[in-house]
Amino acid sequence: MLKATLDCQRRSRLFLLLLLQMSWDVVLSQLHYIISEESKHGTFVGRIAQDLGLDIGEINSRILRVVSTDEKEYFQVNLQNGILFVKETIDREQLCPGIQLCIIPLQVIVDKPVQMYHIDVEIEDVNDNKPAFPSTMSTLVISELMPAGSRFHVQGAADPDLGTNSITNYELSASDHFALDFQKYMNQIRSLELVLKKSLDREKQAVHNLTLTAYDGGKPRLSGTSEIVITVEDLNDNAPTFIQPFYQTSVIENAPKGTLVIKVNATDLDQGKNGKILYAFSKAAIEDVSNMFSLDKHTGEIKVIGEVDYEQAKMYEIQIDAVDNGEVQLIGHCKVLVTVVDINDNPPEMTVTSLALPVPEDSPQGTTIAIIKVRDQDSSVNGKVNCHITNSSPFKILRAFKGDFSLIVDGQLDRETRAQYEVVVVARDEGSPPLSVQKTLKIDISDVNDNAPVFQQPVDTIFIKENNPPGSLVYTATASDPDVGQNSFITYSISDSTIDGIPISSYISINPENGKVFALASFDHEQVTYFQCHIIATDSGLPPLSSNLALNIFIEDINDNSPTFTTIFPTLTVKTPKSIQPGDLVTKVRAADIDSGYNALISYNLKDITGKILFIISHNSGEISLRRPITDSDYEEYTLVVVAKDHGEPAMSTTTEVVISFVDSDQEILYDNQNAKGIIDDFSEANIYLVVAICIISSLFLITLIVFTVLRWQKCRDEVKELKENYNICSNTGGSWVYSQQTQYRVCSNSSQPKNDLIVFTPNSSQTASNEEQLNQFAALRNSFYHPKHPNPDWRYSASLKAAMQGAVHMEGAAVLRGAAVGLEPQWPTVSSATTDPEGGEVSPPVGAGVNCNSWTFKYGPGNQKQPVPVPQIPPDFPENFIIPGSPAIISIRQDQPSAQAQKSNFITFGKKEETKKKKKKKKGKNQEKANNNTNDNNDQ
Incomplete structure (x- = not known):
């Protein structure tokens, strides 16, 4: 009796543990809805968008969807109002056979950004099944020698409903000899027996017809009946009896075949063949038990003959009969409860969903890339799974919900540094030894426009010779962009500026595709010697990025201008006295060349000089002086052709005539006037600026002095006026x-x-x-x-x-x-x-x-x-x-x-x-x- 009590306590603890685990699964969910089974299509389940705090206007654009762990989809979401409704009728007995708490886990996933929620829908049992007996009639033979209080096993009814909707009571039709007794285990009727209230008397009544009715506790209350025909015999009057009516044991899953589970033992007070006992599975035993275990009919040993799998069945209930060998066989009954002990024999199962590829390189830290679902059919620590990344990468895995993980960005991404990552995700349980599974995810990094075009150097200098032909290529700008696609397509342009008030676009242009710079005009060094332009390289990204190149352009001078004499008249007339001495200055010519450098360096020579040369000219200064004394044979007037030649390549020259007349010493010489006409000593541009600046400063000083004097006079006048008033x-x-x-x-x-x-x-x-x-x-x-x-x-x-x-x-x-x-x-x-x-x-x-x-x-x-x-x-x-x-x-x-x-x-x-x-x-x-x-x-x- 004590052993039976201990077994009951163990069974109670095991049942409470199972209920606690199922309740814990409910707690871990974010939303919990309860509906009744057999609900029709369209039955309201819950306002899922409102309960999750989602904007109803966004659930359609964010593609809200419900994913079930089962292959069959029982529910659907209305994307217009965010209501979860029944899509297909649910039969709880078919979905969760023998399970007290029937829950359908759902995953709600929305995109942009990716979010995931866990929802549990509990299926309530309704009383849609009435109790049913294996047969509508059963026979029972009882010896009249059976004493009062004898018990006879009666096969009970079955009801697939659970809880209060299952069988809660049996009733036996009125009888003077028999009463009904049943025992409950874990709120369920486990055994049903007829109790003999008083001894039978075959001579008074040989057959007893009883009606056994089974009732469930649902609303409405349903029932099932079976007829029991009891035949009274005066034969073997002692049935075999088991040492304990209830056995409890356990077996490790994946136990090898032939493993002994338990041995049952029954005794019979009869002797001879009436006391010889044979063991057999009860007719009420389900088929799975006979396929999983074997029973030795002579020894009562129960052994494993099938594949014990915890994930398929966590517990087996075996009913065993002990039958004697009397002419009228008497049967003893017992129950064996076999609990399957889980071992870590199932590796985790990994599924990757919502993989958002490619990943933009500017994704901030915490961006969800994928959702990884991990399932392990084992229980307890054997079914607890951890997920991590083995290799080094800018990604990280975070636990989202039970069995769900998120792959997020955990570092700076740069497509230009690395365009693809191979992330090895490993899921490992906590069993002993631990089992794991891994999956390699190839994550491509998409390009964003985060790099501006780059020139090889920010400043460059080119030289262009003047008089260049219009449209000639003068420079090629080259920039590179490490981005790809549209972000790396570069166009070139020249920033707006002016050169002496003229837009720079009138001088140069650039091909926007290849960066070739062309000269639109023929440059003149005498007008423009240097200018700077800024070339802009712009990519086609959004937003576009650009960089500048400062291009210094120098116009090189060529010898394209011949020297020009500064005389006003084409012929210079000079009068000099006859008393002039050799070496004295007669006159001076001056020529200018607007070119620069050696192209503007001028030398002077006399042209077509024959005979004795009377005059000589300085090659550098252009001074004409008397070379020898004047004789009587010399002419009164000489015409000299002065050649001014520059040092360019090729050299250019120009000529002018100088007429020199000899006059007496007392004759009026208009030397100064002629020099004023012949030699122009104009102010240089710098002197003109200096004179203008002096005039401006003097004017400002004079104005300041006048203003100061007027103010002082006004002040003195005010003082005199104030003095007269006082x-x-x-x-x-x-x-x-x-x-x-x-x-x-x-x-x-x-x-x-x-x-x-x-x-x-x-x-x-x-x-x-x-x-x-x-x-x-x-x-x-x-x-x-x-x-x-x-x-x-x-x-x-x-x-x-x-x-x-x-x-x-x-x-x-x-x-x-x-x-x-x-x-x-x-x-x-x-x-x-x-x-x-x-x-x-x-x-x-x-x-x-x-x-x-x-x-x-x-x-x-x-x-x-x-x-x-x-x-x-x-x-x-x-x-x-x-x-x-x-x-x-x-x-x-x-x-x-x-x-x-x-x-x-x-x-x-x-x-x-x-x-x-x-x-x-x-x-x-x-x-x-x-x-x-x-x-x-x-x-x-």
């Missing part, structure tokens, strides 16, 4: 005393009540010149008598205080004080410090910003005693008509309040009052009285 000029109708002597001047401040700080009287306008001289004498006398004493000989000036006083005291007033005919000019100090002279005074100017600088405090000597101003002595011969009231004139230094009004500068104006001779005596007393009053007021201040 000063209040108080003048009366007297006029100016300086020039017209018609004006009386007054000192006016900005206060509402003008105060006269200084009053100066001048003589009348009718005064004569002698009076003016006397006035000047008086001024000199006044200066000699009046010498004001400085308050302190030690003057110390403060820079800030001096600046403040200079800003407050107007210089015009100071000029008037110094320049007036009768004005006093006391040189008062600007700033003083404390004096040590007891007789001296102290001048304390106001200190601080914004204080009126005319506010002074003057202290006289010790104790601030007033020091009287010395009065000048007037000589007796002083003119009477010069009356100075209050003599001498008093300068009053007053102190104003430091208010905002007082901070403004006081303005000194001078007014002149005209007096006539007739009114002078009448007003003399009044003026003197007025002067005395002013003197007293000033002393009080």
Whole structure:
């Protein structure tokens, strides 16, 4: 009993392991759909595009397809709405016989880029099969000697459905002697037996007819029946009995034939022939068991006779009968559960799908090239497969899903370096020993336009002789492109540019196919000596790539220009005195050749000279000089033919005539004029440019100077205007005393009540010149008598205080004080410090910003005693008509309040009052009285 319990536990664990493995396969999938079997064509399975996150508008262009691991395609995808539907009716019992969880794995593949998804479709079982017995009627012979409780095996029914749709219950028709008993193993009824409730009595009832009904658990509930006819015999009443009713064992797959699996043993209490037991497979045993195993009928040994393959059957259930040899044979029953142990006997199977060839050379890392499906029929570690690449290549294999791998780009591809790779992919399982399979993939690399055409050198130089024939070949540009096909097809062109304003296309052209450069025009070295063109080589790729060649073209000079004399007239006439001496210069000719180099080097010769040569010419300079003295036999006039010849090949020359006339020495010689006509010493181009540059610079300097002067004048005018606006000029109708002597001047401040700080009287306008001289004498006398004493000989000036006083005291007033005919000019100090002279005074100017600088405090000597101003002595011969009231004139230094009004500068104006001779005596007393009053007021201040 304990052994049977242990066997049940082992079977339970094995069944749970199988369920766990099937559940794990479901978990590994990305989508899991469930449909019922027998679904008709077009049955909705799932919205596969929406569930996978694919754009419905792209599944058609990306060629979404469903690939099944089986050869038969049960499902199809509608590319318009992304719905997965049933294509063919599925019979679960035919597809997954005996398997609890029936799953159809599907692969969903889309291109551009290649993506793969794993989907599992679970087929649910429906109750479409009813239980069926092997036969509709069975017979059973039972001896009447069988005691109550005896058990008799009854062949059960079969239902291909699984789970609740399989057989879940048996019912036996009502009987007083028999009852039905069945045992369940792993939720399935494994054995069915009739139990004798009480002993049989053949004399009462010899035959018992029973009806056995099998029910499944589906909805609707289906059933099957079988008739059991029991015959009661009074014969062999002990049936063989096995030591254990259930055996469990295992066998390694690929076990050799004859391998012992298990030995069963049964006993019979009978004796003699009724106790002799023979073993045989039960009639209910399936055919596969009898083909795979053999049973020794005498010993009960079960041996292997077929090919045990785990991939075909993982477990065998064998039912064995033990039959005695009685007249009425009694049978004992047992079950043997044989589990097949997997070994690593199947190498992996490799299939390459979605191989995208050729691979562009600019494919980024991670680009999927192919999907490799690997399958191993073994289980556990024997069926776990790893995939890798054996050789070195810029590719890598990544695991995508269960049994699926992706071949991706893992490095930089360069078709120019290598155009094809042979990638050896090896799939190896983890069994012991491991089995592997390999496949070689030839991967071609396609070209992209990643290489620009390349010239042999970026800069080249050619030389073309001038006067070349138009259309001549001057150069052939050659560029190479390592790309292939259209990407390596090169066209040549010349970039747009100009030569002295003329498009370069007017000079040269290029054949776009072979790069041959032709000269379209005949070049002239005297016009164009050098130019540069850029040849562009462009391939035909997308996008096109190009490179440049800088071609330096030099025009070589040939001797195609003859020398030209610089004389204006065709004949040069020269007059020379007869007194000329041998070796003296008579004249000079000059020729020019616009060619360059030796082609422009000129030599001079005289042509057709016969007899005694009177003149000689310098070959290099063209100077014609007298060779010998002049004799009486010589002519008065000579005509020389001067030949100018260059050094080109071939040499070219030109001639000119020089007429030399001998004249007397006193005759007018127009030598300079003739030289001006004959010899042209024009400015060279460089001198002309120099003169133009000097003129431009001089003009700019002159314009700058004028602008600067105008700006300075404008600034001075603004300052004078501002000065006039800031000063209040108080003048009366007297006029100016300086020039017209018609004006009386007054000192006016900005206060509402003008105060006269200084009053100066001048003589009348009718005064004569002698009076003016006397006035000047008086001024000199006044200066000699009046010498004001400085308050302190030690003057110390403060820079800030001096600046403040200079800003407050107007210089015009100071000029008037110094320049007036009768004005006093006391040189008062600007700033003083404390004096040590007891007789001296102290001048304390106001200190601080914004204080009126005319506010002074003057202290006289010790104790601030007033020091009287010395009065000048007037000589007796002083003119009477010069009356100075209050003599001498008093300068009053007053102190104003430091208010905002007082901070403004006081303005000194001078007014002149005209007096006539007739009114002078009448007003003399009044003026003197007025002067005395002013003197007293000033002393009080």
